[in-house]
Amino acid sequence: MQTASTYICERLCNKSIHEISLLLNIPLLTVSGIITKWKQLGTTATWPRSGKPRKMTERGQRMLKHSARRNRQLSTKSTAKDLQTSCGLQISTTTICRELHGMGFHG
Structure with a gap:
């Protein structure tokens, strides 16, 4: 498997995205996406996450499911x-x- 640095090195050697795709046998959109990310962020690390963490x-989900199965009449409060x-x-x-x-519980 090729790393993202290989794509960037090929790009810096004045090869087109199409040539890199053919040379490495990688889809054109993959090569284009990695090079775009490198241009915007200066790195090929993952994009910053959008939204708030869950x-x-x-563990809490398992406990909630167990609690809901144990007593289905409990209110959410x-x-x-x-x-x-x-x-x-x-x-x-x-x-x-x-x-x-x-989880599939309704009502």
Whole structure:
């Protein structure tokens, strides 16, 4: 597998994107994307993430699913309190509703 630095080195040797693509047997859009990223950021590292990180961890999701299966009659408010005491996560009721909906729990 070729690294991104290979694409850039070829580009600096005055080869076109099409020539690099044929030479390395890599799709044209891949080569173009890497060179564009290098021109804009000065590096081929990953783009900065957009948006806020997720509040709910995988462990919290498992606990929420277990809690929802154990007692389906609990309100989201009491589920939020249960999660806060059991694993220390302070999560809003809206987030809990969204997560439960994503897991397939409705109503």
